[in-house]
Amino acid sequence: MTSDDHADPGDLGLLAPMRGAVHRTGDAAVLAAMLDAETALARAQAALGVIPAEAAAAVVAAAGSGALDPLGLAVRVRAGGNPVIPLVEDLREAAQPYGSCVHRGATSQDILDTALMLVAHRTLGPVLADLDRVITGLTRLAAEHRATPMAARTLTQQAVPTTFGLKAAGWRKLAVDARTRLRAVRQALPAQLGGPAGTLHPLERGPAVLARFAAELGLAEPVLPWHVLRTPVADLAGALAFTTGALGKLAADVLVLSRTEIGELTEGVGGGSSSMPHKHNPVRSTMIAAAARQTPALAAILYGSLAAEDERPPGAWHAEWQPLREALRLAAGAARNAAELVADLRVHPARMRANLGVTGSADAAPYLVDRALKEP
Numbered sequence: 001m002t003s004d005d006h007a008d009p010g011d012l013g014l015l016a017p018m019r020g021a022v023h024r025t026g027d028a029a030v031l032a033a034m035l036d037a038e039t040a041l042a043r044a045q046a047a048l049g050v051i052p053a054e055a056a057a058a059v060v061a062a063a064g065s066g067a068l069d070p071l072g073l074a075v076r077v078r079a080g081g082n083p084v085i086p087l088v089e090d091l092r093e094a095a096q097p098y099g100s101c102v103h104r105g106a107t108s109q110d111i112l113d114t115a116l117m118l119v120a121h122r123t124l125g126p127v128l129a130d131l132d133r134v135i136t137g138l139t140r141l142a143a144e145h146r147a148t149p150m151a152a153r154t155l156t157q158q159a160v161p162t163t164f165g166l167k168a169a170g171w172r173k174l175a176v177d178a179r180t181r182l183r184a185v186r187q188a189l190p191a192q193l194g195g196p197a198g199t200l201h202p203l204e205r206g207p208a209v210l211a212r213f214a215a216e217l218g219l220a221e222p223v224l225p226w227h228v229l230r231t232p233v234a235d236l237a238g239a240l241a242f243t244t245g246a247l248g249k250l251a252a253d254v255l256v257l258s259r260t261e262i263g264e265l266t267e268g269v270g271g272g273s274s275s276m277p278h279k280h281n282p283v284r285s286t287m288i289a290a291a292a293r294q295t296p297a298l299a300a301i302l303y304g305s306l307a308a309e310d311e312r313p314p315g316a317w318h319a320e321w322q323p324l325r326e327a328l329r330l331a332a333g334a335a336r337n338a339a340e341l342v343a344d345l346r347v348h349p350a351r352m353r354a355n356l357g358v359t360g361s362a363d364a365a366p367y368l369v370d371r372a373l374k375e376p
Helices: 027-047 053-063 069-078 084-096 108-144 162-187 206-217 231-257 283-304 319-346 349-355 365-372
Strands: 149-154 156-163
Touching: 027 053, 027 069, 027 084, 027 108, 027 206, 053 084, 069 084, 084 108, 108 162, 108 231, 108 319, 108 365, 149 349, 156 162, 156 365, 162 231, 162 365, 231 283, 231 319, 283 319
Parallel strands: none
Antiparallel strands: 149 156
16 A cells, blocks of 8 residues: 555545435445444344343444544455455454454355445435425426427427427336335345355354344345345346436436527526536536436446355455445435426426427327326
């Protein structure tokens, strides 16, 4: 390690305005989740008589002492390849004379996998709340403009008339689908506890400890240890990619319809330009579009880690950590930006009518809007 390896105080997001939930996914949040996993394990084992109650209390006290910090662990993490190894060393030292009861029967992957599931669970709560805001706003727009005529466009050209309400109902449908997927994946996020090779050995009372451990953390109890059975991560990756893509469709349409030459929509709170003061840039849509373009590549890395050899893999597991964190941040940012975008979106019906240069009827569009809005 060179002297300047940790000179940077941290990634402050200077080049990542499309991110969200940084404080819920940062190193401090990961450390807190690892400590939650270690203390939950100690409490579960104490409740089942595997370790003394005093030992669990000592682990909880050591974890809550504030003596552990992400930077100190990061300096030492390269030696063992994951942050749990130095964390356990420090916890054992701080929990004396009960140091031997720290991390009893667990392996590093148990703690880090569980911690990342906790981080995901904690991050997805506010994301789902933002999606609720998106859906509420789009419900309002679709109802208000169920019969507002505008041109439908296919292959960049005007096609036949539609209504803005139907377009908004389509955006709403995608947001509802994203919420459904994220709710399901959040509910299924599991704890991880399999021991060194996924056999529960040498965990004393392993099945009972696993059940109690998951309950302590509010995570699902897995059918099997999933060290190399990465369904939870793959499902999470897919839901995050779908969410940013679904919101990306909304953003893509707003970006087109807010072009100066079209002018059918305007972001209520646009961004300025450093050189052209007359501009009202669609910044929120731009940030959503940027998140939607990045997340599929991150999901591909996470799907690639499904092909992991043996009972615990070299590299496949390690490759997940950063892409998963970044995907969570991008989905969180996209949901937040979409909620703000929809709340302040300005619709220009007169411009829509003026741009409607084709003949035809959109008589069925209000019916389709009403049908779409029946979906909760």
